[in-house]
Amino acid sequence: MRAVVQTVSRATVTVDDEVVGGIEDGLLVLVGVTHDDTVDDSRAMARKIWELRILDGDRSASDVGAPILVVSQFTLYGDTRKGRRPSWGAAAPGPVAEPLVDEVVAALRSSGAEVQTGRFGAMMLVSSVNVGPRTILLER
Secondary structure (H helix, E strand, O other), rough: EEEEEEEEEEEEEEEOEEEEEEEEEEEEEEEEEEOOOOOHHHHHHHHHHHOOOHHHHHHHHHHHOOOOOEEEEHHOEEEEEOOOOEEEEEEEEEHHHHHHHHHHHHHHOOOOEEEEEEEOOOEEEEEEEEEEEEEEEEEO
């Protein structure tokens, strides 16, 4: 499992001209799932995201109650080692990935996080204003 975590002053996800998720002053998290990821990996990733000291003053989202926008992102497992066209073979298929992304969201919420989401499998327009910018790649 991989996650790209960015500090943002605001971020939204739009699907079919409807804003389906949005936050201010928090974390935008893009989550990718591979074939051998498990529910335990999802829970561990949620804990890493919630406790990651990436905010001002070396604080985490859990320290300040920052909201989190989680967006599924299978392209985090794109492989470009052979040519210019990415291979998506390492990305888990939707029926495997969706419940694990949902588990990241559920684990964050059970930790006390305010979480917004995109819509799994939809063509999403993700808009964000990065702060810093600060971007971290987490792997599990």
